[in-house]
Amino acid sequence: MNRITTSAMKTLRLLPRAMLILMLLAAPVLAVPMMRANTGSIIEAPTPKKAGVGFVLLVSLQRG
Numbered sequence: 001m002n003r004i005t006t007s008a009m010k011t012l013r014l015l016p017r018a019m020l021i022l023m024l025l026a027a028p029v030l031a032v033p034m035m036r037a038n039t040g041s042i043i044e045a046p047t048p049k050k051a052g053v054g055f056v057l058l059v060s061l062q063r064g
Helices: 002-037 053-061
Strands: none
Touching: none
16 A cells, blocks of 8 residues: 555656646647737738839830
């Protein structure tokens, strides 16, 4: 009976530490969907205007 009580006490002593480690490992995994849900705070740069037409015009004027 004494060995059963001793092993139960060891298990109960390890349980809070195991739960803390499990919470620390699970926190980033659980935080990812919450971060993806808030897409309104992303500021994107404006798209650059294409300058290809000027180059084509320059090449065609040099040939003629």
